[in-house]
Amino acid sequence: MQWEVIIGLEVHTQLLTKSKIFSGASTAYGATPNSQACLVDLAFPGVLPVLNKTAVEMALKFGLAVHAEINPYSTFERKQYFYPDLPKGYQISQYQTPIVGKGYLDIELDNGQTKRVGITRAHLEEDAGKSLHDAIPHMSGIDLNRAGTPLLEIVSEPDLRSAEEAVAYLKTLHALVTYLGICDGNMQEGSFRCDANVSIRPVGQKEFGTRAEIKNVNSFRYVEKAINYEIERQKEVLESGGIIVQETRLYDASTNTTRSMRSKEAANDYRYFPDPDLLTLYVSESMMAAASQSMPELPWEKAARFQSDYQLSAYDAKVLTAERGLADYFETVVKLSQAAPKLVANWVMGDLAAFLNKNNLSIEASPISGERLAGLIARIQDNTISGKMAKTVFEAMCESNDTADHIIEARGLKQMTDSSALEKVIEEVMTANPQQLNDYRAGKDKLFAFFVGQVMKATKGQANPQQLNELLLAKLKSNN
Amino acid sequence: MFTYSIKELAHALAAGKISSQELTQLYLDRIAALDPKLNSFITVTAEHALAQAKAADKKLSTGEAGPLTGIPMAHKDIFCTNGIKTSCASKMLDNFIAPYDATVVSKLNDAGMVMLGKTNMDEFAMGSSNENSFYGNVKNPWNIDYVPGGSSGGSAAAVAARLAPMATATDTGGSIRQPAALCGISGLKPTYGRVSRWGMIAFASSLDQGGIMAQTAEDIALVMNAMAGHDEKDSTSIDLPVPDYTTKLQDSLKGLKIGLPKEYFEGLDPKMAELIHTAAKALEAQGATLQEISLPNVKHSLPVYYVIAPAECSANLARYDGVRYGHRCDNPKDLLDLYQRSRAEGFGAEVKRRILVGTYVLSAGYYDAYYLQAQKVRRLIANDFHAAFEKVDMILGPVTPNAAFKSGEKAQDPVSMYLSDIYTLATNLVGSPGLSIPAGFIDGLPVGLQLIGKHFDEARLLNVAHQYQQITDWHKQMPSI
Structure with a gap:
């Protein structure tokens, strides 16, 4: 039978606020356990939440970027369940009316086509703490540093039709939130986490099949693998006459499988109700105006500008703008080297990218700064060295902190210009x-x-x- | 001197007739002598009080004193006090030393008041008779076989027995006004949002409001000046300027329109009805006009309240799980056991009853029928009050259906107990301020008159009460104990 795959994604993005969503404690990652949990985060008797204004501004920026309806009045609810890393016994989240309503995100597929993916909603909520099961023998440790960290949960429509599309959507979303400066995008540290709702249906059928939710898959590669595994699992179940049960499944990267975590029947009744400690959140016109004023250039806007300002191909522009850091790096090098943008693009996307890739480094962590690369490219541009010689210089630069000029001088690599x-x-x-x-x-x-x-x-x-x-x-x- | 009002004590302190340390010692001695009969205090903080009094005396001697400097008082044990046990009268928090001050506490500290101790109450402020305390019942000073009312029964009994000239209290459905009435003192529940809830242990967040118990309306006005105001730490506190509540006390009642809701008098005990009408006539004689009004939906207050308050409390009390502070069961065998036994052991019967009711009304399939419906009816009740306040400046009625009842009389009948608050619940649902002042006696036990005002109209309520207390002496009556 021919199956159609239906995927919707829920992405939790940690917002880059200095303090927590309802308290003044710091959100910095990696501190000593429980050193960044104040009385509010610890849910002491008598404490009250106060909403972080910056978190609201960040949510508004996201809403504007995905062309979403912004709800002028949104509410915070209590989602109730008992767990040791949830100190209040409830999570404050937006349930009935989220701050960001329907919007969309255009993604580019591998075949070059653009696909519009619906955003159902995006809502503000607080993160829970962490349970550490290996830190103390025979006991579970609780670290509440993360408790109360602001999250924006971005829910997509079930518009994605393959694992590849899902990854393309995630990458576009990832670029967007990092561009907006509302999330550091660090997947290892859990700043950008994804749950995938996956179902399949016979091609031509209108009703959706029963879905499984795959929890917390924390790299693009694992998202693709987990979804593909889940699709195959569902096909096997259905083709052998079985039925899919609605459940939550966990992806295990070591075996590349998903396994059942809990069924819908066993799911909690969260007993949501409006949090009486918080007022209805009102987004005024002046807040909206301030949010639009503070919007940075978005990835797709930057890509268009790179094509027109630098005469780059659509492909080059897309690669260079995929990450804000890379785009900034490129522009720094162009400016400092005064070289042809295409020459700079070739170096950034070629030798530099290969070097970073090989050493598993991000552009932000590049040992070759934009200034140093610009110094090298400037010498190519003014014919001091040839492209071939430049590669030798680049290799030397990778191994030292020397400037291109020093290396050229020291090794006598100047071109004959006489x-x-x-x-x-x-x-x-x-x-x-x-x-x-x-x-x-x-x-x-x-x-x-x-x-x-x-x-x-x-x-x-x-x-x-x-x-x-x-x-x-x-x-x-x-x-x- | 223990019979003095705050205003009189302040004069004595200012005139140097007594020092704050002497005054504090005087009250500490009274507490030591008399409170064993009443059980109105959970914790007496003698050392802390004398240190505060010493600091106050210094201010008094250097002329830096304010109107409340050096005046002893007590806090209901629901307000967090830094470094001092804050139990909410629950076994759950028997070992809890608060690491911070409630805003109410720090404001009164800043005003130079001296805390004598923490008063007894119904556990987590749930109750109308102070029979739900882990630390035992509080007795009514007018007759120790009778309840003092609740949940702020300790504060009410302490002020009535002149163990403190003033005490803080909280009111979620009548917990200030009902015990004030049953103990023959004055008690104000301010407008929701007028007094910060930061550090006030939550029962039902949309209904809880901190307030004041004292002998006179004038004393309440003095303390309100220090206690009211916006607090950035409480998102539901209102950012409105705080008036000087004492400036309007002397205003004439001429032209004041007072509404008597007919629903409050239907089926009311004739003795109570007579006292309330007598009080109303006294106000009329001072120039106020009386008119009957109707609050048709107020009859739904009790069921609405007993859906919303338990719903909120079921979430508010989820944090008491034995993990971070408070009672933890011995040798839990796993996480579920830790939760179940810590909570089963730590909470009393009434608290459990309300958590169960609240959990039920918020459950999938019941939310719309109970919680949502209750919120809709709450709006109807609020609309009734708003409509009434188009016609009148103030609403007058009884505080309770009867005077105090005997200890144990209603303990096995929760609904009959809940009915003690039938006239006070609506103001919490609506957010209006409500004031209870002594209005006479039935069979030797005091009863109260309730004045309900428009939002933020506390100054007017206190004005009317003060004028009433100029022509009556019910508030000066003191139990012999």
Whole structure:
């Protein structure tokens, strides 16, 4: 049977506020357990929540970026369940009316087509703490540093039709929230977490199949694998006459499988009700105006500008704007090197990207700063070194903190720019290779490369290739 | 001197007739001598009080004193007091030393008041008779076989027995006004949002409001000046300027329109009805006009309240899980056991009853029929009050159906107990301020007159009460104990 895959994603993004969503405690990651939990986070008797204004502004920015309806009045509810890392016995979340309503995000698929994915809603809520089951022998530790960290939960429509589409959506969303400066996007630290709702139905059927929710898959690669595993699992169940039960499943990366965590029947009754400690959140027109004023250039806007301002191809522009850090890096290098943007793009997307990739480094962590790369590219641009020599310099730069100029100087890698000196070398090469000269002049054009190689050898590669070509051609032909 | 009002005590302190330390010692001695009969205090903080009094005396001697500097008082044990046990009268918090001060506490500290101790109450403020305390019943000073009312029964009994000139209290459905009435003192539940709830242990967040118990309306006005105001730490506190509540006390009642809701008098005990009408006539004689009004939906207050308050409390009390503070059962065998036994052991019967009711009304399938419906009816009740306040400036009625009942009389009948608050619940649902002042005696036990005002109209309520207390002396009656 032909199956159609239906996927909707729920993404929890940790907002980059300095303090928590309902308290003044710091949100910084990695502190000593329980050192960043104040009385409010610890749910002491008598404490009250106060909404963080910056978290609201960040949610508004996101809403504007996905063309969403902003609800002028939204509410906070209590989602009740008992767990040791949930100190109040309830999580404050937005249930009935979220701050961000329906919107959409356009994503680009591998075949180059654009697909519009609906955003159902995005709502503000607080994160729970962490249970640490391995830290203390025979006991579970509770770290409440994360308790109360602001989250924006972004829920998509079930518009995605494959694991690849799901990943494309996630990557676009990831770029968006990092561009907006509302999330650091760090998936290892859990700043950007994804739950996937997956179901399948026979092609042509209108009703959705029963879905399974895959929880907390924390890399793009695992999302793809987990969804693909789940699709195959559901196909097998259905094709062997079974039924899919609505349940929550956990992805296990070590076995590349999903396993059942809890069924719908066993699901909690969260007993949501409006939190009487918080007022209805009102988004005024001035708050909206301030949010639109503070909108940065969005990824797709930046890509369009890169094409028009730098005459880059659509492909180059997309790659360079995929991450805000990369785009910023590129623009820094263009500005400092004054070189042709295409030349800069080739270096950033080529040698630099390969080096970072090999060493598993982000652009932010690049040991070769934009300034240093600009220094190198400037020397290519002004013909001090050839592209080939530049690769040698780049390799040296990877191994030291030296500037390109120092390396070029120290290694004597400057191109010969004096044409009379080069002419002299060419003449010497011609004199030393009479046979080849005769053959060339008899029509064996291929020998041109031989002469280029000999001159390069004689100049230790310091001849400017273009200049060499021109002079060599002239010399070879002039005595004809 | 223990019979003095705050105003009189302040004069004595200012005139140097007594020092705050002497005054504090005087009250501490009274507590030591008399409270064993009443059980109105959970914790007496003698050392802390004398230290505060010493600091107050210094201010009094250097002329830095305010109108409340050096005046002893007591806090209901629902307000967090830094470094001092704050139990909410529950076994659950028997070992809980609050690490911070409630805003109410820090404001009164700043005003130079001296805390004598923490008063007894119904556990987590749930109750109308102070029979639900882990620390035992509080006795009514007018007759120790009778209840003092609740939940602020300890504060009411202490002020009535002149163990403190003033005490803080909280009111979720009548917990200030009902015990004030049953103990023959004055008690104000301010407008919801007028007094910060930060550090006031939550029962039902949309209904809870901190307030004041004292002998006179004038004393309440003095303390309100220090206690009321916006607090950034409480999102539901209202950012409105705080008036000087004493400036209007002397205003004439001429032209004041008082509404008597007919629903409050239908079926009312004739003795109670007579006292309330007598009080109303006294106000009329001072220039107020009386008119009958109707609050047709107020009859739904009790069921609405007993859906919303338990719903909120079921969530508010989820934090008492034995994990971070408070009571923890011995040797839990797993997480569920830890939760179940810690809570089963830590909470009393009435608290459990309300958690169960609240959990039920919020459950899937029942939410719409109970919680949502209750919220809709709550709005109807509020509309009744808003409509009434188009016609009148103030509403007058009884505080309770009867005077105090005997201890144990209603303990096995929760609904009959809940009916003690039938006239006070609506103001919490609506958010209006309500004031209870002594209005006479039935069979030797005091009863109260209730004045309900428009939102933020506490100054007018206190004005009317003060004028009433100029021509009556019910508030000066003192139990012999």
